[in-house]
Amino acid sequence: MESTLKIYNTLSRTTEDFKPIHEGHIGMYVCGPTVYSNAHLGNARTFISFDVIFRYFLHLGYKVRYVRNITDAGHLESDADEGEDKIAKKAKLEQLEPMEIVQRYTIDFRETMRMFNTLPPSIEPTATGHIIEQIEMTKQIIENGYAYEVNGSIYFDVEKFTKEYNYTILSNRNLDDLLNNTRDLDGQGDKRGRLDFALWIKAKSEHIMKWPSPWGVGFPGWHLECSAMSSKYLGNEFDIHGGGMDLVPTHHTNEIAQNLACHKTQPARYWIHTNMLTVNGQKMSKSLGNSFLPNELFSGNHKLLDKGYSPMTVRFFMLQAHYRSTLDFSNEALQAAEKGFTRLMNAMKLMNGLKVSTNSSVNIDAVKTEIYNALNDDFNTPIAIASIFEAVRMINSINDGKETITETDKASLKKLMTEIVFDVLGLQEENNTDTSKIDGLMNMIIDQRNHAKLNKDFATSDAIRNKLKDIGFEIKDGKDGTSYSVIN
């Protein structure tokens, strides 16, 4: 391929050439789920997007350390350090130990990711597993003068920080506006400044998830875990940090501030953010009643869905939009994706059996260049998929005898398509081959029976019906022909 990889960097708001810190190696950190409820589709989109990014790096030959955390403590209901811990609240509601909630929804999350065929990250650290690291980081930030203690809680001093660093470097918001809009200090307790945020929170006596610290018993602030875990596993400066774009103004902004205040380094060179989901053009949200869970999407069990869509159809559908664009769910778009995915998988099967000729009338190299150009252009999967469908058209035309391919070109085509479709995009054949095979065999048998009936050979047609029943199929003659169902 000729083009080099370019990545849109939220930090610079430009598309930059990608250069890893250590040649051949990539360190990537992605903010993972807070495990207090079922995995939702917005999260799934983010992690599928980063899965393709991870897979593409691996395909390019990089050694990648991909860290995606599990938030199992410290994430309060409000980003302003208010409300209850999300997991502790759910635990109280369900009368379970918080770690039982964590286990239940971590399992659900992993199962959802498995269905979407995402590769597991290299390390999956938890917030509760890194309390000591968070305490150590808090101690260092205090020592460096960017945090203060009030009543057993530690807050990050944003005003102090802004004197030396650009607090809104990632969000590009106007700091004065932020400060002026939020001057009201009502109800924010012990904080000196409205933008200050907690590094460590003193636990009330009824709080369950708490640990001893130099400042008394408490728990870490939500933003701290990612700073502590990314520097532990990837070093103080690493290549890529990612997450959903909703994390930019608070979580990632505060993460950068913490890292600068502690290590005096910007943690990541490239910040990558995925966009939001919409449903029929409206923002997907629980309160609007238009949000569905992955399982509802698979089963079709939701009032807005005409039918269910397989995990691979949904994955394919998601990759048809660029990760930085919004992705709109509609029945029409999902049905189109289902057809497209089936067409692609059929071509992948046809490809193996293509007859070879002495000449090629198709240009494999041109398609290959198009695909790599698209992926190198900030992982532009929709453009790459458009080029993949150019290859699908070639395969179908060669199969129909309208185009020809040499043995060498066929080998290149197979390598290209297998690597891009299966390895990089992470699509896979779904386990419905047996169903389609059974369909094919049943059609042959039903034809034979219809033939017997036409010839008034009812002994044969009844014998076929009975044999099918023995094997576990029931056939039904209707006005639209004969259908069958599986009876055991």
Added chain:
Amino acid sequence: MESTLKIYNTLSRTTEDFKPIHEGHIGMYVCGPTVYSNAHLGNARTFISFDVIFRYFLHLGYKVRYVRNITDAGHLESDADEGEDKIAKKAKLEQLEPMEIVQRYTIDFRETMRMFNTLPPSIEPTATGHIIEQIEMTKQIIENGYAYEVNGSIYFDVEKFTKEYNYTILSNRNLDDLLNNTRDLDGQGDKRGRLDFALWIKAKSEHIMKWPSPWGVGFPGWHLECSAMSSKYLGNEFDIHGGGMDLVPTHHTNEIAQNLACHKTQPARYWIHTNMLTVNGQKMSKSLGNSFLPNELFSGNHKLLDKGYSPMTVRFFMLQAHYRSTLDFSNEALQAAEKGFTRLMNAMKLMNGLKVSTNSSVNIDAVKTEIYNALNDDFNTPIAIASIFEAVRMINSINDGKETITETDKASLKKLMTEIVFDVLGLQEENNTDTSKIDGLMNMIIDQRNHAKLNKDFATSDAIRNKLKDIGFEIKDGKDGTSYSVIN
């Protein structure tokens, strides 16, 4: 059912009536895997045994909190606190961060457990996730006078402990023999007594997995994590503690000592231990070359195996031995288990379609009583399975018209078999139904083609062959008849 549940308690070396501490609730802790290599079959047996115990408690209506840990730090090569940390050593060999090793083998372990259809535990805590709790426990043990510091490491003082408590209560070994046999203090570094063991180990500078503590930078001793995590999630006294019987003399003995020294309580009322695996009568061990991994057993890819066995065949095979007996792997025994499992699954399918009569010639209640008596007798699955096969014989006889069953009895039989076979024993239909259906349909089509060939109707026989090829089947005429293979 009339009998009450009895459990063999390693602590008392007798079979005792089971009485939970809090009526209706059970707290159970099982020592989980050290994740530095692929899940091995001995571990799988232990966790399948406890899975049946967990499932039986749930079936009896208990609310169970089942905690099974993941050891991801602190487990040294030798139980005598010597050698390297197993995970750090593997990480060094493979040039990976230790947590990448942990992630790889934790995923392998979970996948193996999933294939064996074990339920996930309620909480799956990690050693690295509970360093603070282990430090706190060490502080308390020092404060209570049962541990001492030497050069930044903390050791448990077994001699002091034995003055007040019975150190060998679980193993029933003779303490004087232990002390006399191990008087040689060579090479045991800072320990005062040969039986002393580490609670906290000072980290050498090259050690990767280490944390700050009141005694300097180090890492916890292996036995401590289970004491810290069981008391955190189940309280200082809980119902059941389990593991492989190899853990009795050191790990569990030291766990009890730590809990008594810290909380002055025996942690668990009932200690349950599973027995070892043998292969053709010999102890299964890596050094003898006769140990196979679960995946090798599934694929048959091992010199000692004639063929592969499905996860459910292996599970069924394991449950045919009592958890306290050794379990011997041999090709003959596995093949017999495969036949038995198939016979059982066939009966489960036949059961639904049994014709009902006005009288029953079979006694469902008698079988039910037998099954529950077996399970209540220290979870005696082999006896329970023998009674289940009594029910299988009934089902087959009723199906053959040799016995009769009323509608009410049929409902009882279905409830009993579904609950015991699927819910309690955790067996499940394997996904080979489609294969048998395809076999059935192919046989019908091959018969039709043979019929055409016999009649010299080669147009029809060729048309059938071609149609099958389109659907993805190739047929081959051999001397033993016609066979088929799937071509895509």
